[in-house]
Amino acid sequence: MTQKMRAAVLVEPRRFELDLRPVPDIQPGEVLLEVARCGICGTDTHIYDGSFMAHRLPLVPGHEFSGRVVQSGAKSGVAEGIAAVVDINHGCGRCYYCRRGQLMNCPSIKQIGIDVDGGFADYVRVPAHLVIQAPETTSFDVLALTEPVACVVHTAVRSGLEPARAVLIIGAGPIGNLHIQMQRLTGAAPIIVAETSSERAKLAKAAGADAVVSDPKRLLDVVREMTDGRGVDLAIESVGATALYELAQVALRPGGHLAAFGLPPEGSELKVDLLSTVLREYSLMGSVAGPGQAMHYALSLLCHGRFDTTAFTAATYTLDDIGTAFETLSDRPSDLKTQIILNDAL
Template sequence: MIPTTMRAAVLAAPGRFELRQVPVPEIADDEVLVRVSRCGLCGTDIHIFKGHYSADRLPLIPGHEFSGHVVRTGAAARDVALGTAVTADINVGCGRCFYCRKNEVLNCPTMAQIGIHVDGALAEYVKVPASHLVAIPRSTPVEMGALVEPVSCIVRAVKKSRLRLGESVLILGGGPIGNLHLQLARAVGAAPVIVSEPNPGRADWARRSGADIVVSDPSQLAATVREATEGRGADLVIESVGLPVLYEQAFELVRPGGRVLAFGLTDADAQARYHPFKVVLGEIGLQGSVAGMGDDMREAMTLIAHDRVRLAEFAETVYPLARIAEAMDAFVNDRRINKIQIDMG
């Protein structure tokens, strides 16, 4: 029996979570109610927690990397079986505009992301449009479904970057997102794959994940990239941290005719300098990418179900919902932690 209220981690103000008993969401005819099993924390949650992003939406229940089971369906969603293990595409647009038709939902004028703009999954239940569900195969543990969303972001980034077999890749940042960039770059046949990461633990993680070269000393990065690419620079440079200084560095380390993939989310007012003269004469491309949506989610689920990405280390650190404040503090401040998931029990 579904209760009328649920436990939820409410971000009441920047830097302050409150565990509250709140109403279970009421669903529309085209929605389903999901009993949350796991919910991951990610860099976007840190931005929200610090008040850098979605501050106008507070109080808010964050949480957009989640998995669980369908426990209630709307009148128009009867084809969804109760008990189905699912995750979901969190990007909800109007479904009719120019951008939605092109699967560029983030640019839809009415777009809202579950857990970022509207209440999400750091709670016992979350409501989701039935059309946005992604089924988790029975052979895949349900907690792995909470990693489909971050993997889908990299799936889309690979498409946007037009990464090809045998191209060299430099990834600036070896955190969770940088690690996924590394894994998918290898999966599509990029070589060599170079990771720049000063944190010793994350540098070792990159090596375990198959990086061809890991650079821990920033002063050695330029020389290492030149040596590995016959002096040209990388075909593709991915900024996965969100620091203006790294964006500037990316343009210095990409080869003429290469591309820079802008992925790391900076503060809203951050600026980075580049040299238009070099970009024009070098025909350097710049491509932004931030979130997976639509088929990106289903393709990410397929990769996970067939063990094309190593995710065990993403699910090692698990906290209960009651310790959300402690979990967020650890995620923000403890650089030894790669990823945190919240277990709903």
């Protein structure tokens, strides 16, 4: 293709430039996707402020996107014209970790929109095997939620699917709210949420939380009251703060699991009582992204209406206003997700 496209390039922390650049040429085994919508993720905000992946700049961020395949390279096996979402996680496919289905540990892993240019552009070039066809009956704004939903699906699967387990979710921002909805689907009971924002606390309750605690000093008392004094079976930290990880750790019952999901600052350390960990058989599990089958699960759940997406699709900005969209995120706590509209006519 010889035409030009718009791309929002993060040239340095907190500064986007709208660039007019050639549409990418695709190679055999690749496809070109015209982007309809692309959501702003918490990871994007860390890239934006320079606290994560600053060495990759300049970069076109954006990894929560949906769109339509407009060109397929040789041997791609992908039909042109289909609606699609993309698994952004590209492993080598050959190493020890990829062979075991643990591609997030692949030494060559690259993530679209994080390591290489992503979805805040009119078009994005992607490996064909990462493209997932989506039904035409589901809107592109909902389809753009597939990647973040895949992340919470991945956490749920990795932490073991067990009905009626007591779950604590710390943080009810965008991903925390999705964790609430996902845990409700798995049959968790009770679901206890820690959230200081009154707006997000209301949304957490509406999403299915049995209790929302706004005062951190009361959290452990509420956990004990709702679990007959035991503590929770599973705690999910979705903020990325060391103090909250420590709080989640204390809230566990003996034999409980802590799912480390929130991204803390690089070099953060968690104090662990090793003797207690051994004697009470606590476990700590990291969970990042939503690769592979998690994307397919997420797409099916979204297309069949298993998630309430209302608060995730209402806030929209154009690509021209992407800087404003990022700068005003913290002023809009009731907007659980902000999406950039690239082409609503697809």
